[in-house]
Amino acid sequence: MxxxxxxxxxxxxxxxxxxxxxxxxxxxxxxxxxxxxxxxxxxxxxxxxxILMLAHPVIMGLPPKMSDRSETEVGGQKCRDRAQHRLGVCASMSSLVLPAGETPSGLPVGLEFDALSGQDRELLSVGLSLEATLGRANRPPLLG
Known part of the structure; x- marks a missing residue:
């Protein structure tokens, strides 16, 4: 690998x-x-x-383009914008990300839901309900 x-x-x-x-x-x-x-x-x-689950933005700010090499400060340490630490991952939680719209330039914005480990069915049930309401995401523009 x-x-x-x-x-x-x-x-x-x-x-x-x-x-x-x-x-x-x-x-x-x-x-x-x-x-x-x-x-x-x-x-x-x-x-x-x-609390059954929390909803929050996937990243705190507009999504960076993959070609951007910008850094941000998290917990007093510099890291790449797309390498931000996430509580759900660090705490072994069940997490789900749904599309929640786009930036003015057409980049996708995600909404993350975190539930305790073992709450997968409840999380997926909420995700399916919201997906039916929000609709599917548009394909992001080709970057180039």
């Missing part, structure tokens, strides 16, 4: 996941422990506030 990924992904993997840059076993286990704590915190927060 590694041979089939693009050059930027190869560089990312080589500099972060392969020897000699690969995290130590202790760092890996500490990251898993932080993820478990995040999952427990999110689960408790959803329960405390009686």
């Amino acid at each position: 590694f041979a089939q990924v693009g050059p930027s992904m190869k560089t990312y993997i080589e500099t972060r996941a392969l020897p000699p840059s690969r995290p130590s076993r202790e760092a890996y286990e500490a990251a898993l422990a932080r993820r478990d704590q995040l999952k427990a915190t999110v689960r408790d927060w959803y329960s405390q506030h009686n």
Whole structure:
């Protein structure tokens, strides 16, 4: 699989996941422990506030063109706009993204729904209902 990924992904993997840059076993286990704590915190927060799912924009701002190399600051660290961290992914949540319109230049805008792990059926039910109401997305313009 590694041979089939693009050059930027190869560089990312080589500099972060392969020897000699690969995290130590202790760092890996500490990251898993932080993820478990995040999952427990999110689960408790959803329960405390009686939340079934949250809806929010996929990214905070207009979607960047894939050709853009701009950076943004997230948590005090610079990262590429399309590499923003997402709570649903980090907390192993069930997530669904639906098209929610377009920017004035015709780029698609998405609306993300996050539910606790195991709530897939409820999430998909809401997604099907909203898709029937919102309609299907238009194909984005070819960038070029």
